[in-house]
Amino acid sequence: MKLWIYILRRLLLFIPTLVGLTFIVFFLSHVSGNNIILSEYINPHLTGAARAVLVQQLTNEFHLNQPIYIQFFYWLYQILQGNWGITNTPIFSGSVNTAIALFLPNTIMLSVVAAILIWVIGVPLGVFSAVHRDSAADHALRIGSFTLYSMPPYLIGLVFIILLGVWFKILPIAGVVDPTVVSSLSWYINGISYPTHILLIDALLHGSWNVAADSFLHLILPSVTLALATVAGIIRILRSSMLEVLDQDYIRLARSKGLPEKMVNNLHARRNALLPMLTTFGLTVAGLLGGVVVIETIFSYPGIGYWTTQALLVSDVGGIMAATLLFGLILMVTNLIVDLLYAFVDPRIRY
Amino acid sequence: MFDAKLKSRRWANTRLSLDVFLSNKAAVIGLAIVMVYVVDAVIVQVAPQLLGISNPNALVPNFAYPVPLPPSWAHPFGTTYPGVDLLSAVIAAIRIDLIYSVFVVAIGAAVGAVIGVISATVGGLTDEIIMRITDIFFSIPFLILALAVGFILGRSLLIMSIALAVVWWPIYARYARSQTLSTKEATYVEAARAVGVNRFKIMFKHILPNALPPIFIQISLDLGSIMIIFSTLAFIGFVANANVPELGYLTSLGLNYIQIAPWTIIVPGVVITLFALAVNLVGDGLRDVIDPRRRS
Numbered sequence: 001m002k003l004w005i006y007i008l009r010r011l012l013l014f015i016p017t018l019v020g021l022t023f024i025v026f027f028l029s030h031v032s033g034n035n036i037i038l039s040e041y042i043n044p045h046l047t048g049a050a051r052a053v054l055v056q057q058l059t060n061e062f063h064l065n066q067p068i069y070i071q072f073f074y075w076l077y078q079i080l081q082g083n084w085g086i087t088n089t090p091i092f093s094g095s096v097n098t099a100i101a102l103f104l105p106n107t108i109m110l111s112v113v114a115a116i117l118i119w120v121i122g123v124p125l126g127v128f129s130a131v132h133r134d135s136a137a138d139h140a141l142r143i144g145s146f147t148l149y150s151m152p153p154y155l156i157g158l159v160f161i162i163l164l165g166v167w168f169k170i171l172p173i174a175g176v177v178d179p180t181v182v183s184s185l186s187w188y189i190n191g192i193s194y195p196t197h198i199l200l201i202d203a204l205l206h207g208s209w210n211v212a213a214d215s216f217l218h219l220i221l222p223s224v225t226l227a228l229a230t231v232a233g234i235i236r237i238l239r240s241s242m243l244e245v246l247d248q249d250y251i252r253l254a255r256s257k258g259l260p261e262k263m264v265n266n267l268h269a270r271r272n273a274l275l276p277m278l279t280t281f282g283l284t285v286a287g288l289l290g291g292v293v294v295i296e297t298i299f300s301y302p303g304i305g306y307w308t309t310q311a312l313l314v315s316d317v318g319g320i321m322a323a324t325l326l327f328g329l330i331l332m333v334t335n336l337i338v339d340l341l342y343a344f345v346d347p348r349i350r351y
Numbered sequence: 352m353f354d355a356k357l358k359s360r361r362w363a364n365t366r367l368s369l370d371v372f373l374s375n376k377a378a379v380i381g382l383a384i385v386m387v388y389v390v391d392a393v394i395v396q397v398a399p400q401l402l403g404i405s406n407p408n409a410l411v412p413n414f415a416y417p418v419p420l421p422p423s424w425a426h427p428f429g430t431t432y433p434g435v436d437l438l439s440a441v442i443a444a445i446r447i448d449l450i451y452s453v454f455v456v457a458i459g460a461a462v463g464a465v466i467g468v469i470s471a472t473v474g475g476l477t478d479e480i481i482m483r484i485t486d487i488f489f490s491i492p493f494l495i496l497a498l499a500v501g502f503i504l505g506r507s508l509l510i511m512s513i514a515l516a517v518v519w520w521p522i523y524a525r526y527a528r529s530q531t532l533s534t535k536e537a538t539y540v541e542a543a544r545a546v547g548v549n550r551f552k553i554m555f556k557h558i559l560p561n562a563l564p565p566i567f568i569q570i571s572l573d574l575g576s577i578m579i580i581f582s583t584l585a586f587i588g589f590v591a592n593a594n595v596p597e598l599g600y601l602t603s604l605g606l607n608y609i610q611i612a613p614w615t616i617i618v619p620g621v622v623i624t625l626f627a628l629a630v631n632l633v634g635d636g637l638r639d640v641i642d643p644r645r646r647s
Contacts (some may be wrong), residue, residue, distance in 0.1 A: 013483070024496075028503045058516035078612035152579045152599070154586050155620040162613045290494035297587050309587050312498055324499045328491040335490060 010339055014332070021328045025169070029321045036203050041086070063113070079325070087319040089310040091302065096168065096322040099307060104326075105197045107296070107303035110223055111288050117227035118234060118284070126238025130246060131265050141235070149232035153291045157225040157298040164221065174300040177215045185211070191302075222299040229291045230284055237280055242273040280341055285334045289327050368640045377535035378636020384629035392446040399443070407443045408534055409600075410435050410594050419605060419612035431605040431615040441622050443596035448623070450510045452578040458516040463523025464559070464566055470524065471531035473552045482528070485521035493518040494580065501589060508597065511589050516578065517574070530562035537561075562632050564641060572634035582623050598623045 042054055059065055059275065063074045078085075084096035092099050101117055129141045165173035172178065176199050185208065187194045193202040200219060203212035230299070245251065254264045293305035304323060311319025372378055399407045413434030422429040428437035439543030471479040488496070493515075500514035534540065535558065543553050590600060598619045605615020 001396065015485055017490055019489050020484065021490055024491070025499070028499050031503060146631065147624065147628060149622045150575060150579070150631055152586070152620070152627075154583055154599075154602070155616075155624065158602070158609065158616045158620065161609060162616065166610050168615070276410050286489075286492050289492040293494055293498075294583055294587055307499065308495065312502055313588050315502070317502075320499050320502050324491060324495050327495045327555075331492060332490040 007340060010336060014336060017332060018329075019076075022325065023072060023330065025321050025325050025328070026075055029317055030068060030071065047134075069286050084325075085318040086314050087307075087311060087322065089307060089314055089319055091307060091310050096318055098318070100304070100322070100326065101233040102192060102197055103302060103304045103307045104235045106301065107292055107305060109198045109200065110219070110226060110296070110301065110303060111292060113223040114226035114230070114288060117223060118231045121227065121268075122231045122234035123238065123274070126235045127242055127265065127270055129235065130242035130273075133243065141251060142239075145235045148228060149236065151229075153225070153229035153294045153299055157221070157295050160221050160225055161298070171221050172214075172218050173221060176218050176219075176302060177211065181211055181214045181278055189239050222295050222301050225240060225299075226288065226291050227294070227297050230287045232282065234277070234280070235289070238273060241276045242269060243275045245269045248272075278338060281334070281338050286331055289331060352469070353510040370642050372636050375639060377632045378639075381629040381632025383637065384625060385633055388626055388629070391442060392449045393646055395443055395446040397512060404439050404443050407446060408442075408595065410440055410596050412594075419549070419608045419615050421612070422614060428618045429612070429614040431601065431612070433604075434467070435600070435601075435604065437615070437618045440596045440601055441598070441619060444598045444619070445622065446483055447508070447595060448581060449579055449595050449628075451508060452581055454519055455512045455515045455519060455577050455581070456573050458513075459519035460523045460566055460570050461571075463520035463525075464527040464562065466520070467524040467527025468531050468554055468559050468562060468579065470533060470557065471528040472550070478528075481524070485524050486522040488518060490516075494583070497580075497584060498589070501584075506589055508585075508590055508593070508595060511581065511584055514567055515577065515584075517626060523566060524575075527562050529565060531558050534558050534561045568634060568637045568641060570639055571630065575630035575634070578623065578630070579627050 041058055042051060046054065062108065063071055066074070082097065084100070087093065087096050087099050092102065125141060125145075129138045132138050132171055136187040152191075161173045164171045187202060187206055187212075188199075193199045196202055196205075199210055203209075203215060234323075246265075251264060254268050255261075259268075289305075293308055295301070296303045296305035297309045304326065307319060308323040311323065368599060394401055395404060395407045399405070405411070413430070413436075415434065416430070416431035419432055419504055420426060420430045420434075424440065426436050428441065430436055431440070466481060470478045496518045497511070497514040500517050501510050504510045504514065543557050548557075582597065582602070585597045585599035586603045587595075588603070590597070591599060601619040602616055605612060608615055
């Protein structure tokens with residue numbers, strides 16, 4: 001099969017997956033009847049005739065008296081229009097669209113920093129561990145990554161909080177910035193920074209170096225925790241794939257023709273060992289997204305994950321459903337990109 | 352005579368498997384630790400009073416001293432908010448975490464294995480549809496999907512484990528499918544088909560048993576992950592104000608006292624990490640057992 005046919009097929013398969021994902025979300029939010037939707041829009045203190053009028057109005061608006069599959073298409077139409085409903089949580093109440101615009105940039109910032117850290121920490125350690133197989137350092141690395149792999153992500157975060165935040169008091173443990181630093185800034189109003197909503201970038205744009213430094217300090221613990229929660233798996237996979245590659249004939253050939261060990265490892269072996277990493281990239285993103293929920297919550301970091309747990313705690317259906325859909329979309333797009341990249345990177349693969 | 356020969360060969364096979372497993376010291380240590388946890392869970396289940404626990408399903412608060420106390424002779428692991436003795440709470444919690452994690456993996460594996468085997472044996476459009484459905488499940492991060500499922504069905508430990516099983520079966524479905532696809536072409540299956548054995552009999556009597564051992568190993572590898580996810584969900588407030596001895600929930604109790612009482616975090620944290628570590632070590636050892644490269 002030609003490459004472009006494969007790409008086309010993947011893109012077409014994207015549609016049923018998307019419909020399936022949205023249907024799961026829709027089904028979950030409607031399976032227990034209309035009350036869960038009505039309660040999102042109606043003030044609980046409202047009773048009697050006023051409530052009945054509002055219920056009628058909402059029933060018409062959301063087509064609640066129609067069969068559920070008809071409702072699904074109305075709902076899907078609204079979602080595609082970009083109208084994702086409303087959310088009501090302690091950290092934000094209003095339309096889901098605004099919530100996403102406020103929280104998503106922070107989450108992206110956190111994930112990108114964590115992803116860079118994972119790459120910077122994981123790849124060299126994985127390669128080192130395989131090259132120096134069965135040495136003391138390799139054993140130490142394996143024990144370390146195995147232990148890290150067995151730790152719940154929240155525990156990694158809490159250990160950091162206890163060590164660096166409480167005992168040594170060198171790093172801040174909650175939020176994105178010290179409120180006293182940002183008390184009188186024109187571009188920071190009600191805890192929202194403008195224009196990108198990412199405080200670190202906004203501070204750099206406005207040239208407020210002390211704010212930027214402070215928000216950078218606040219970013220260290222969450223991103224390191226997020227990276228460590230994911231990196232152990234990466235090190236383990238990379239080590240075994242590197243070991244496999246080092247056993248290949250062409251590596252032996254490279255060695256026997258007298259190529260320096262460093263060149264063999266870095267040029268010949270590492271490039272091929274990294275290939276399986278691409279397939280696990282989707283899993284890594286899934287891990288990151290799951291980790292984001294937990295780690296943002298621990299560090300009170302105002303991102304999508306923190307918003308999700310807040311929505312869970314106050315039973316906010318709008319927030320939970322929007323988050324499920326959003327996380328699903330991110331992961332679907334990532335998987336699609338990984339599959340397409342895979343076809344480009346490995347010339348042996350033809351579909 | 353043929354039977355005896357076959358038997359002795361099987362025995363040699365088992366011996367080899369045991370040797371491979373036992374030669375991995377880490378796996379043996381892991382197994383010992385897992386056994387301690389299992390014994391603890393069994394004792395709490397059968398005779399909790401032996402360990403000084405009156406009700407294994409509820410924490411015992413002491414509102415006279417709600418603030419966490421450091422480890423002492425009376426409370427070897429200290430106490431957590433509100434005055435809960437951590438040692439007995441952890442002992443009771445191991446049982447709950449173990450039971451529910453095994454429940455999740457067992458349900459997920461059973462459902463997934465059956466679906467995967469059916470998908471691969473029937474093939475064609477059914478296979479395509481089932482695999483697209485698993486794709487959909489894979490495209491939602493399991494933690495989020497579990498949150499959403501549990502959110503709708505109500506938040507309790509049982510619902511939490513059902514929600515996790517809902518997100519966990521697709522992994523086994525894929526796994527069982529790929530196993531089946533490779534055994535499907537084996538000569539003995541072809542022979543069975545040639546003598547006219549019924550399709551479902553082939554499916555469940557000839558293919559499934561051979562797809563099972565790798566699935567069991569996958570289970571042992573997943574058990575640690577499930578326990579971690581289970582406690583994580585409990586930690587972020589899935590079972591709010593539940594008053595149940597559960598390791599993640601126990602950790603969240605001490606959260607407000609993290610500055611003065613780190614043991615409220617460390618004790619349940621170490622207990623769960625040790626278990627996940629031990630299970631992962633055993634799983635790694637078991638994986639070596641079926642790895643033909645290690646058996647030679």
